[in-house]
Amino acid sequence: MSISRRDFLKIAGLSGLGIGFSATDLLWKRGRADAVEYMPSPKGLTAKRWAMVVDLRKFRTEEDYKRVIDACHRIHNVPDFGNPKDEVKWIWTETFEHAFPYQRNEYLPEGIQEKKALLFCNHCDNPPCVRVCPTKATFKRRDGIVAQDYHRCIGCRFCMAACPFGSRSFNWRDPRPFIKEMNPEFPTRTKGVVEKCNFCVERLAKGLKPACVVASNGGMIFGDLADPDSEVREILKTHYTLRRKAELGTRPSVFYIIGGEEDA
C-alpha cells in the first residue's frame, strides 16, 4: 500500500498534534497527586483526620507490647538487623520519662516514670518532615496520614533531622535479607530510603483497622478526630490525655492515656 505525499503529511501532522496534546496533558497533571486517580474501594475506611489513642493502662505485660509490635513489623516487612546501628522500626517502646522528656516529674505515682509507652509516627497535623522533604517523597494525605513514597525518596534524611519524635528509620543497608517472614501483600524497601509507620493505609483501603489496633486488645483506639461522635473523640472528652512534645506545635494525632482508674 502506498500513500501520497499529501496523506503522509496529514497523518504526520495529526500525530504531531496528538503528541503535543499528550505533552500538555502531562504538564497539566504535574504536581497533582497520582493517588486521586485510583477508584477507592467502597469497603475502605475513610476519615477527615485519622487519629489514635493509646491507652497505656491496658498494657500490663511485656507480651502486650510485643504482640502489637510484632503484628506491625510482620505485615510491613520491617527488617530485624539485631543491632542498634542499622535498626529500622515502625513501632517500639520507650519508658515514660524518655517518651515524654519534657514531662519529667520525679513525684509521679510509683511506676509511671518507668512505664513503657508505645511510640510510632504521630502523623502530625503540621508535620516538619513534610515541610523539609526536597522531593515530596513524604506528604500528608487528605485524611491526615503522613505517607512516604519509597520510590521517590532520595535518602537525604532531612526528614529524620526534622522529626522531633525520632519516628523515622533509614535503610542503611539492604533490608531484604533481614526480613524474617516476607509478606507478599506489602512492598519491601530498598537500601537508602527512609520509612516509618503509615497508619496501615493499605489496610484502611480494604476496610480493616490498623494491625496494631487489632492486636492491642482495646489498648489502641483508632478513629476520625474530625468527627465529634467518633470513638476517639468520646475517649478524649472523658479522659486526660497527653501528646508528645505538644509545645512544638506539630499537632500530633496520637494521644496517650497514662494512668488513672481503668475503664470497665
Next chain:
Amino acid sequence: MLEKALIGSRRYWGWIFFLLAVIGVGFIFYLRQFSYGLGLTGMSRDVSWGLYIGQFTFLVGVAASAVMLVIPYYLHDFKKFGKIVILGEFLAVSAVTMCMLFIFVDMGQPIRIMNVVLHPTPNSIMFWDALVLNGYLFLNIVIGWTTLSADRKGVAPPSWVKPLIYLSIPWAVSIHTVTAFLYAGLPGRPFWLSAIMAARFLASAFAAGPAFLIILALIVRKLTKFDPGKEPIQALGKIVTYAMIANVFFLLLEVFTAFYSRIPGHMSSFEYLYAGLDGHGKLVPLMWVSVVLAAVSLVLLINPGTRRKESLLVVACAAVFVSLWIDKGFGLIVGGFVPNPFERVTEYWPTMPETMITIAVWAVGLLVLTVLYKVAISVREAQLESGTDSSH
C-alpha cells in the same frame, strides 16, 4: 587558557598524580558504599548526618568567603586585592564543587538525584540550597574566567560582567544563610534552633575562608614567581581577626542563652560536646582542641605585633582553620543529634571508608583548585615577564 594547566613542572605533575591516586582510592571505597549502602559509615538512626554533611556545611562557608575579597576590591576600590581576587573566586569554585560532592556521597539513593529537579519543592530549604549553590558556582566560574581572560589580554573585563560581580555579593551571603536555615528551622533540635545560626555561620566562614586563602597565597609565593604581595595578606589577616572575634562572640552568646536559661534541651548538646553526657564523651577532646586553637589564634591575631609577622600569621590562620573545621565540620552536626529525641545518647564516629571518601572529595577539591590556580598564576607570571602588569 585551560591549556596552561597542561604545562607544568615535575613537581606540579607529581602533585596532580598524587591527588588522582587519592581520588582513585576514595572512589573504590565509594563504589563499596554505593553497593552496600550508607551503613558503611558511622551514621545511625540517631545520628543520621555525620562527617559528609559537616564537611558540606564547613565548605559552604569557605566558598562564601570569596566575597571578602570581592567587596573590598569591587565596592571599595581597594586596589591591592586586584591580583588576588581571582584566588578567592577560584577557591569558591573548588569549595562549591566539594559541597556538591559531599551532598552526593551522603545520598541514600544517588541515582535519584534528578528527583530534586523533577519534583521541585520550594517549601524545602534543600531546594533553595541546591539553587543558590549551583548559581554561586556558575557566577564564580563565569566571573573568574572572564576577568582573568581580560587580564591576560591586558584589556578591561567586558561590561556585562560587572552586574554579575555585584550579584555575587548578596549571593555569597545567601548560600551560607540558606545552609544555616537547613538546621535553624527544625523544631526538635534545640542545639540548632537558634536565630543567630546564620550570622554565626557567616562569621566562621569569613574567618576560615580568608585564613585558608592566606595559607594558599603564601604557598603560591613560595612555589611560583607570582607574589600575591605583603599588603593584601595583611589586609586579609585583619578580616580573619574581626571575623574570628565575631565567631567566638556568637558561640558564647549561644552558651549564655543555654546555660543562663537552664533549659535542659538547650544545654544538653553543649554538655555532650564539651563535657560528656551520661558517660559518653567521644567528641570532648576534639572540641577542646577547637577551643584551644581558637584561643591561640585570637591571641596571635589580635596582637598587631604577631599578626604582622607572616610566620606567626600563618600559624594563626592554620589554627583558625582547624578550630573551625572541628567546630563546624564535625561538632555542630553531630552535636545537634546528641542527645536524640528521647534524651538518650548514641555516639557517632566516622568509619575508615567514610574517612577515605571524605579525603577523596577533598582531593577532588584540591585538584580543581590546583588546575584553576595554575591557570591564574600562569597568567600572572606571563604578565610579570612581559611587564604588562595591569593592576587596574
